[in-house]
Each structure stands twice: as structure tokens, then as C-alpha cells.
Amino acid sequence: MGPLTGIKVVEIAGLGPAPMCAMLFADLGATVIRIERKGPVDLGLKRPRQYDLLLRSRPAIAVDLKTPDGVDLVLKLVQRADALIEGFRPGVMERLGLGPEACFGRNARLVYGRVTGWGQSGPLAQAAGHDLNYVALTGAINAMGRRGEAPVVPLNVIGDFGGGALYLAFGVLAAIIEARQSGAGQVVDAAMVDGVSSLLTGFFGMYAAGLWREDRGTNANDSGSHFYQVYECADGLWVSVAAIEGRFHKELLRRLDIEPDAIGEQMDPETWPKAKAVLAARFKTKTRAEWCALLEGTDACFAPVLSWREAPSHPHLHSRGTFCEIDGVVQPAVAPRFSRSTPKAPTRPQDVTPEGTGRALAEWLGPGEIAALRAAGTVS
Numbered sequence: 001m002g003p004l005t006g007i008k009v010v011e012i013a014g015l016g017p018a019p020m021c022a023m024l025f026a027d028l029g030a031t032v033i034r035i036e037r038k039g040p041v042d043l044g045l046k047r048p049r050q051y052d053l054l055l056r057s058r059p060a061i062a063v064d065l066k067t068p069d070g071v072d073l074v075l076k077l078v079q080r081a082d083a084l085i086e087g088f089r090p091g092v093m094e095r096l097g098l099g100p101e102a103c104f105g106r107n108a109r110l111v112y113g114r115v116t117g118w119g120q121s122g123p124l125a126q127a128a129g130h131d132l133n134y135v136a137l138t139g140a141i142n143a144m145g146r147r148g149e150a151p152v153v154p155l156n157v158i159g160d161f162g163g164g165a166l167y168l169a170f171g172v173l174a175a176i177i178e179a180r181q182s183g184a185g186q187v188v189d190a191a192m193v194d195g196v197s198s199l200l201t202g203f204f205g206m207y208a209a210g211l212w213r214e215d216r217g218t219n220a221n222d223s224g225s226h227f228y229q230v231y232e233c234a235d236g237l238w239v240s241v242a243a244i245e246g247r248f249h250k251e252l253l254r255r256l257d258i259e260p261d262a263i264g265e266q267m268d269p270e271t272w273p274k275a276k277a278v279l280a281a282r283f284k285t286k287t288r289a290e291w292c293a294l295l296e297g298t299d300a301c302f303a304p305v306l307s308w309r310e311a312p313s314h315p316h317l318h319s320r321g322t323f324c325e326i327d328g329v330v331q332p333a334v335a336p337r338f339s340r341s342t343p344k345a346p347t348r349p350q351d352v353t354p355e356g357t358g359r360a361l362a363e364w365l366g367p368g369e370i371a372a373l374r375a376a377g378t379v380s
Contacts, residue, residue, distance in 0.1 A: 002029020002334075002343030007176065008364070010035065010077045010084045011058070012098070016131075016156070017115045017164030017192070018087030019054040024169050025085075026057035027334040028343050033360050034060040035074060036352060053331050055349035059360035061379055062352045069378040071097045077364050078103045082179075083111040083172050090120045100187050110185040111175040115168040117159070119191030131156035134163070134192040140200060147217030147224065163195025218269065220244065226275035227252065227266065230305055231283035238305035239283065239291050252300040256282050354380045 007030040011022040019034075026032040034055065049055065064070040075098070078084060084103060086093055093099045093114075100112045117134040118124040135141050135158050141151045168190035179185050206212040212219055221228040227243045243252040249266050253259070256279065263278050264271030283291065288304055295302035306314060312323035312330050324333040327348045334343050350356050357379050361370045373379045 001341055002027070003338055003341040005029035005341075007031070007083070008081045009033075010074065010081045012074075012084070012086040012088075012093070013037065013060070014087035016087065016160040017168060017190075018085050020161050020165035021113070021115065021168045021172070022058065022085055023054050023056060024165070025172075027346055029341075031363050032058040033077060033364065034058055035065075035077075036060050036062050038062045038064045038070075049349045049351050050327055050329055052349050053329070056326070056331075057346045059350050059356055060352050061357045061360050063379060065096050065098070067378075069373075069376055073373060073378050074098055075102065075106045076369070078110060079106045080364050081107065081110060082176050083113055085113045085115075085168070085172065087115045089116065090114075090125050104185060108185060109179045109183060111172050111179055111188060112185065113168050113172040113175075113188045113190065115164050115190040115192070117164075117192045119194060120187075120189045131159035131192070134159040135196055137193055138196045138200060140196055142214070143203070143216060143222060145216040145223075147215065149216070151216065158199070159192040159196055162199055163197075164190060164192040167195035167198065220267070224269065225272045226263065226279050229276060229279070231280055233283055233288040233291060234285060235287040235289075237288035239288055239295075240303050240305055241279075242301040244301070248299050248301050251298065252295075252302070255295055255298065255300050258282060352380070 004025055007025065009022060009025050009030050009032045011018065011032055011034045013019070013034055013036040022032050022034065063073055065074070086098075094101075103110050103112055114120060116125075117129045117131075118127060132141070132153060135154065136151075140158060141154070144154060145152045168188065171188040171190050175186055175188050203212060207214070216222065218224045221242070221244065223229060227241060227249050230238050230240050232238055241252060243249040246266065250260070253263075258278060260266075263275035286294075291302070292304055296304070304314075311317060317323060321333055323330055324345060325331070326346060329348070331346070334346060358370060361373070361379070365373075370379075
């Protein structure tokens with residue numbers, strides 16, 4: 001039984017951070033029902049449902065949200081829910097008749113979780129955008145990249161999933177705890193620009209203290225230094241080193257058979273270009289496998305740079321069960337770990353079917369209510 005067993009969540013189907021947040025709740029044992037719209041809906045890259053992994057561990061039903069009966073069904077579910085999660089532009093849910101005011105009218109203890117890029121207020125609140133735009137506005141992308149080169153375009157783990165889904169999940173859980181004390185629900189406004197900015201808190205502190213330069217690729221751990229870097233090996237594969245602390249740096253050099261005098265003072269930025277050249281030449285003398293045999297598991301702060309094909313079979317990740325296979329699809333397992341309330345293994349994303357709809361609604365409504373919904377054509 002996962003630690004969130006007993007919590008009930010209504011998810012209004014959307015893209016990116018909202019389904020990721022719902023997946024996290026479902027993975028940890030919450031009862032989540034996903035409300036998908038009837039008819040064709042543009043929800044991004046098309047793929048067979050079994051590969052749409054953010055939809056795992058929970059059932060889905062199709063509801064026509066443009067009809068009074070469809071809206072009333074969602075409100076019936078809301079009456080029995082601890083939280084609702086949605087990820088549309090501000091005002092969309094209100095126009096459907098499913099905004100916070102309507103939902104609180106049915107359930108005053110409801111936590112109404114909203115995730116957007118720009119937030120529910122501000123000059124950009126109604127503008128279209130995606131992860132790259134939100135992360136760019138916070139200053140994060142300007143700090144990523146090599147010296148003299150353009151900012152990098154990162155995977156959408158920073159805005160959508162780090163600053164969006166995780167902050168939404170954290171906020172919704174915090175509000176559920178508060179609602180159980182106060183008896184009153186509230187809206188959680190999880191804006192990706194806020195979440196990413198929060199993730200940058202430590203860096204803003206270093207910048208204010210004069211310990212971080214705005215020029216990309218000139219700092220200790222942004223590719224500027226030799227000791228926090230990736231290097232190519234003799235076979236064209238790559239490894240990473242992150243020997244920041246002095247004792248780890250010494251251990252790295254010792255195992256690389258490099259004299260400290262050959263590269264100069266570790267924390268002097270003036271020595272870093274020469275040091276990077278020395279280490280790059282050294283790593284080119286062996287294959288990645290050879291460097292793994294020499295450095296992996298030591299205090300040199302080393303790890304190979306693995307592909308998604310390679311990562312699940314690495315001995316460390318394999319021994320921890322970091323990845324699992326469900327219906328032939330390799331995917332990340334549930335995280336984090338719990339010593340007592342261990343969640344079940346994830347289940348494959350489910351297609352919307354009449355049988356699945358009945359099973360999903362049985363967790364929320366009585367047999368008579370479900371029969372009436374079928375008779376009215378509100379659900380399949």
C-alpha cells in the first residue's frame with residue numbers, strides 16, 4: 001500500500017506537467033481518475049497508449065465537457081475528491097463550468113491544483129508558451145552552455161517536470177494536509193516560472209555574493225572548469241567527472257596519473273583551459289570501459305555518460321530496480337522509496353473502454369449512478 005493510499009484525485013487530461021503530477025500521485029497509491037474529452041483532441045505526439053508512460057497507473061474515462069451532463073459528472077467526482085489537477089490556460093476551466101468556484105460549491109475541502117507556464121496572473125498569463133520559454137525567462141538557460149557558445153536548449157525536465165509537475169505535487173500535498181486541519185480547500189497556482197526560479201535559489205545566492213559569473217561556461221560547475229566536465233574516450237564514448245572538493249580532486253589526478261603541478265591550482269580559473277586540455281588528452285588514451293574499471297566506485301567522482309538504452313542495465317541502477325519493464329516497455333520505476341508503505345508496481349497506461357470506464361467509476365460512484373450515466377450517454 002503506497003503512502004498516498006486513501007487520497008482521491010480528479011485529473012483533467014492535459015499535456016506535460018499535469019499528467020506527470022497525476023502519475024506521481026497514482027504511483028504512490030492515490031486513487032486517480034483521468035477525465036479525457038470525447039472526440040479528437042490535440043494532446044501532442046501521437047503514440048500507442050502503452051508508450052505514453054505519463055498516463056500509467058490510473059484509469060481514464062471519456063466525457064463530453066461541453067454538455068451539462070458531462071460537467072455534472074465531473075462535479076460529482078469532485079464531491080468525493082481530495083484534489084483536482086488541471087493544466088489549461090487561465091479561464092478555460094471557468095468557461096467549462098469547472099472553475100474553482102463551481103468545484104468549491106460541491107466540495108469546500110477540495111484542493112484545486114493548477115499548473116501553467118506563466119501562472120494565473122501577470123501580463124503574460126494568457127500568452128502561449130512552452131518549457132523553453134518559461135525556463136528562458138527565469139535566467140536558467142542563459143547560464144547553460146559552453147563559453148562563447150549559444151545557450152543550450154535543454155530537455156523539458158526543468159520547466160515542465162521540475163518547476164511544474166513537482167511543485168504542483170508538492171503544493172497539492174501541502175494543501176491537502178492543511179485542508180485536513182482547517183476544513184477548507186484552496187487553489188494551488190503552480191507556475192513553471194515560479195518553480196524554476198525556486199530551483200535557482202542557491203545560484204541566485206552565489207551570484208549575489210559574487211561567487212557566480214553570468215558568462216556561460218566560466219564557473220566551476222557549468223563546464224568552465226576541468227574537474228566538473230565530460231570527456232571523450234578513445235572509443236568515442238564519454239565519461240563525467242565532478243571532483244569539486246579538494247580531496248576528491250587529488251584522488252582523480254592520482255588515478256589519472258597526472259601530477260598536480262602539471263595543471264596548476266584547482267580553483268584558479270586561469271588554469272582551467274590548460275587543465276581541461278591535459279585531462280582531455282589523458283581520457284583519450286583509454287576506452288570508456290577501461291576508465292570505468294579504473295575509476296567507477298572510487299572517490300574520484302566519476303560516472304560514464306550512458307544512453308537511455310544503456311542506463312537500465314547498469315549494475316547500480318539494475319541492483320536498485322531504478323527501472324522496470326511493464327508489458328515490454330522499459331521505464332523508470334516508482335520514486336522515491338519508502339521503508340514501510342511500499343507502493344505497487346506501476347500499471348500500463350489504459351485505453352478508454354466501456355469496461356475500463358465502469359471499473360474506474362466504481363471507485364467513485366454507486367452502481368445506480370453509473371447505470372444512469374450510461375443510459376444518458378454521458379459515458380460509454
